Amino acid sequence: MDLKILDKICQQCNLGIIESKPLPLKGGFMHKMYSLFTTKGKYAVKLLSPYVMQRKTAMDNFHNAERLELILEQNNIPVIPALTFNGKKMQKIDGQFYYLYEWYNGKALRSEEIGEIHCRKIGNVLAQIHRLDRKEASPICDEMNIEWDYYIEQLGTKNRELYHLLNENRTLLYESQKNRNSAIKKLPSIEAICHNDMDSKNVLWIEEECRIIDLECLSYSNPFMELYELALCWSGYEKCDIDYNLLKLFIRSYAEAGGQIPVDWETVYDSNHGRLEWLEYNVKRSLGIECSEDEIDVGFSEVKETMNHVLYYHEARNKIIDCLKQI
Numbered sequence: 001m002d003l004k005i006l007d008k009i010c011q012q013c014n015l016g017i018i019e020s021k022p023l024p025l026k027g028g029f030m031h032k033m034y035s036l037f038t039t040k041g042k043y044a045v046k047l048l049s050p051y052v053m054q055r056k057t058a059m060d061n062f063h064n065a066e067r068l069e070l071i072l073e074q075n076n077i078p079v080i081p082a083l084t085f086n087g088k089k090m091q092k093i094d095g096q097f098y099y100l101y102e103w104y105n106g107k108a109l110r111s112e113e114i115g116e117i118h119c120r121k122i123g124n125v126l127a128q129i130h131r132l133d134r135k136e137a138s139p140i141c142d143e144m145n146i147e148w149d150y151y152i153e154q155l156g157t158k159n160r161e162l163y164h165l166l167n168e169n170r171t172l173l174y175e176s177q178k179n180r181n182s183a184i185k186k187l188p189s190i191e192a193i194c195h196n197d198m199d200s201k202n203v204l205w206i207e208e209e210c211r212i213i214d215l216e217c218l219s220y221s222n223p224f225m226e227l228y229e230l231a232l233c234w235s236g237y238e239k240c241d242i243d244y245n246l247l248k249l250f251i252r253s254y255a256e257a258g259g260q261i262p263v264d265w266e267t268v269y270d271s272n273h274g275r276l277e278w279l280e281y282n283v284k285r286s287l288g289i290e291c292s293e294d295e296i297d298v299g300f301s302e303v304k305e306t307m308n309h310v311l312y313y314h315e316a317r318n319k320i321i322d323c324l325k326q327i
Helices: 002-012 058-074 116-130 148-158 160-168 170-186 223-234 244-256 265-271 274-286 293-315 317-325
Strands: 032-038 041-047 091-093 096-102 190-194 203-206 209-212 219-221
Touching: 002 032, 002 041, 002 091, 002 096, 058 190, 058 219, 116 190, 116 209, 116 223, 116 244, 148 160, 148 170, 148 274, 160 170, 160 274, 160 293, 170 265, 170 274, 170 293, 190 223, 219 223, 223 244, 223 265, 244 317, 265 317, 274 293, 293 317
Parallel strands: none
Antiparallel strands: 032 041, 041 096, 091 096, 190 219, 203 209
């Protein structure tokens, strides 16, 4: 099905004839990406998930992200923007929404490949992004109200392994959610342009130069939270082995580039429970809720990996906060 769509995309966008078989690209958990090498050039195409596009807020979110993407382009932030055809970035054919990009021959780093130079670079670029349009915002009042007991009950009849995993950690899930809801109201009421998913899989490197991809999550968000989340990700949180020197280096690089850093790190720590929303999303996938059948196995593996991160984050609390207070 996807290969037929890619042929039609080439015709619709006048890209020429496909010269080599399109290959799936790694990294995406919601959308599908393929290489697309044609007689007119080299491209990457992102087929947007039909389940994501069915959400009421999806189209507005994508259009807002496109507007912010243009701001990043105009300010020479190293991004790979979606190409424009007939005045639009988002395209549609046979009910399939998609984006096209110029091919960039870089690669995403594995966690074990990340070093000081990468943390310095990303900390610096992040500060540049956050400085573009920083402004006062309304206090964050939205509460996370995930009904873990409902999911545990559903898993009890459909997936005993995940049932035991969530049931054994039920108290932690509810306590983390409660702490998040209390702490997030204490964050400074500011917002800035944020990527919202700029971990290592979404940055491509050629030696020491990089390009940021997956810009469809761009929005105005709290920059303190993004700084903290990315400092964790780029210093080893993804492999549950934080290098605390890299953690400090990332944040210091951000500050040296003009970024403002938080004062109350404990509040920031407790506010950072976005993994719970990602956990819920993948529990739904593992149950076949709001997804296709071929996503069920992905959801299963992501639940296990995300739960490992939730547990590691809880156990590392004191070390993380002590490290940050030294900056």
